[in-house]
Amino acid sequence: MNKQQLRAIPNTQRLLEQEAIAALSQKYFRDEVVSALRSQLEFVREQILTNPDYVVPDFFDDCFADVVEKEIKNGKERSLKLVINATGIILHTNLGRAPMAEYAIDAAREAALGYSNLEFNLASGKRGSRYMHIEDLLKKITGAEAAVVVNNCAAAVLVSLNTLSIGKELLVSRGELIEIGGGFRMPDVIAATGAIMKEVGTTNKTRISDFENAITEDTRVILRNHCSNFKVVGFTESPALKELVELAHSKGIYMVDDLGSGSLIDLTQFGVSGERTVQQIVCDGVDAVMFSGDKLLGGPQAGIIVGKAGVIAAIKKNPLLRAMRIDKISLAVLEATLGLYLFPKLALSRIPVLRMISEDKSSVQKRAKTLLKKLAKQESIKVCLEDGTSFIGGGSAPMNELETCVIKIESEVFSVEKIARTLRNHRPAVIGRISDNAFVIDLRTVLPEQTKFITKALGSLG
Numbered sequence: 001m002n003k004q005q006l007r008a009i010p011n012t013q014r015l016l017e018q019e020a021i022a023a024l025s026q027k028y029f030r031d032e033v034v035s036a037l038r039s040q041l042e043f044v045r046e047q048i049l050t051n052p053d054y055v056v057p058d059f060f061d062d063c064f065a066d067v068v069e070k071e072i073k074n075g076k077e078r079s080l081k082l083v084i085n086a087t088g089i090i091l092h093t094n095l096g097r098a099p100m101a102e103y104a105i106d107a108a109r110e111a112a113l114g115y116s117n118l119e120f121n122l123a124s125g126k127r128g129s130r131y132m133h134i135e136d137l138l139k140k141i142t143g144a145e146a147a148v149v150v151n152n153c154a155a156a157v158l159v160s161l162n163t164l165s166i167g168k169e170l171l172v173s174r175g176e177l178i179e180i181g182g183g184f185r186m187p188d189v190i191a192a193t194g195a196i197m198k199e200v201g202t203t204n205k206t207r208i209s210d211f212e213n214a215i216t217e218d219t220r221v222i223l224r225n226h227c228s229n230f231k232v233v234g235f236t237e238s239p240a241l242k243e244l245v246e247l248a249h250s251k252g253i254y255m256v257d258d259l260g261s262g263s264l265i266d267l268t269q270f271g272v273s274g275e276r277t278v279q280q281i282v283c284d285g286v287d288a289v290m291f292s293g294d295k296l297l298g299g300p301q302a303g304i305i306v307g308k309a310g311v312i313a314a315i316k317k318n319p320l321l322r323a324m325r326i327d328k329i330s331l332a333v334l335e336a337t338l339g340l341y342l343f344p345k346l347a348l349s350r351i352p353v354l355r356m357i358s359e360d361k362s363s364v365q366k367r368a369k370t371l372l373k374k375l376a377k378q379e380s381i382k383v384c385l386e387d388g389t390s391f392i393g394g395g396s397a398p399m400n401e402l403e404t405c406v407i408k409i410e411s412e413v414f415s416v417e418k419i420a421r422t423l424r425n426h427r428p429a430v431i432g433r434i435s436d437n438a439f440v441i442d443l444r445t446v447l448p449e450q451t452k453f454i455t456k457a458l459g460s461l462g
């Protein structure tokens with residue numbers, strides 16, 4: 001019986017001539033079709049040998065071609081893929097932080113497809129620096145004397161502190177010895193820079209005198225860390241940045257600020273408080289301030305350092321810089337994104353992160369209503385609108401919440417876990433939140449053209 005079934009399996013060549021499978025060769029590379037076909041036939045062979053209940057398919061039926069096509073598609077699916085972020089968390093590190101501006105992607109495409117003047121000075125015909133493409137922009141936007149970029153803010157912190165305080169003392173408040181996501185623990189980072197960390201003050205209160213009393217001949221840097229992902233409330237005290245700068249400069253040492261997120265636009269107008277802009281920090285006179293490219297800036301993964309000309313020049317000479325240099329694609333996206341900031345209105349309308357932060361609740365609500373109408377047709381789920389909260393996230397403005405309007409989805413047929421799993425397994429995957437045993441969708445973080453995928457994904461529940 002087995003032998004007969006095995007013998008009945010047609011050879012690959014014959015199957016490739018079958019109409020539906022031949023059609024696949026028009027749609028995909030022939031090699032992809034052959035490979036998928038072989039693996040399907042291998043599967044059939046194995047089933048015949050091991051599974052007595054197996055029903056051998058009709059190889060010349062279109063259904064078999066469909067199975068082969070599915071196999072091709074699975075083989076083609078990339079591991080890194082589009083996900084619809086319906087969590088309402090704008091800078092979601094696990095979901096890739098900031099989506100980028102389309103305008104900036106055009107620049108990346110151009111830089112990626114051809115050659116570029118990455119390190120070539122077109123005017124002189126001589127070697128140039130990759131930093132020349134963004135330094136003037138950063139100076140203009142932030143008001144700083146000089147700027148340099150590396151591949152992320154963690155690297156920016158590392159190279160700055162290594163340059164300024166290797167083998168020397170660095171002062172930091174006990175209230176700022178933070179751990180941010182991904183195991184970036186400040187004391188370990190400082191140790192890795194080669195600086196000798198001296199903690200001052202206490203967890204909740206650190207005064208300017210604590211720094212003053214700790215300064216010795218060996219002190220080179222006062223470091224301030226932005227407490228990106230938590231807040232100490234109650235009896236707290238920490239010196240103003242300006243005071244720290246004055247103290248540092250009166251003692252001939254450097255004031256360095258690890259800002260983390262680094263907004264270039266005042267976000268208080270959108271109800272985001274407690275985040276000072278990079279421009280304000282620069283204005284206070286810091287020697288160097290570091291911030292991320294893919295947090296509030298809304299650009300690519302990058303670490304930006306702006307500050308005093310002498311300090312930036314020293315950082316540029318540090319051999320470590322070469323090991324953390326920014327790649328041309330990120331540089332292209334960063335330059336184009338920064339270009340939008342020359343005209344803040346343009347930045348607000350073109351940069352997705354800023355659009356999401358500045359969208360009114362009523363606007364999210366309007367979009368949610370439109371989607372709700374579509375979802376209401378689906379009998380297996382119950383949907384309604386509710387007031388909710390969006391978060392900036394990504395270790396930025398930790399306590400900052402934005403009022404929003406969410407779609408709440410419940411079902412008597414499917415568990416909330418089943419809904420979440422089905423949406424994750426859909427392509428593109430849709431990620432929402434689970435709250436009070438309901439599945440919740442916040443459209444604030446869903447780009448308008450992506451809403452249709454939510455309808456489709458929920459439709460796949462049945």
Ligand SMILES: *Cc1c(COP(=O)(O)O)cnc(C)c1O
Nearest residue numbers: 152153154226228259260292395
């Ligand atoms: C996020 C953050 C960093 C790290 O930035 P990456 O760009 O993710 O490397 C460093 N310091 C602070 C205060 C941060 O918030």
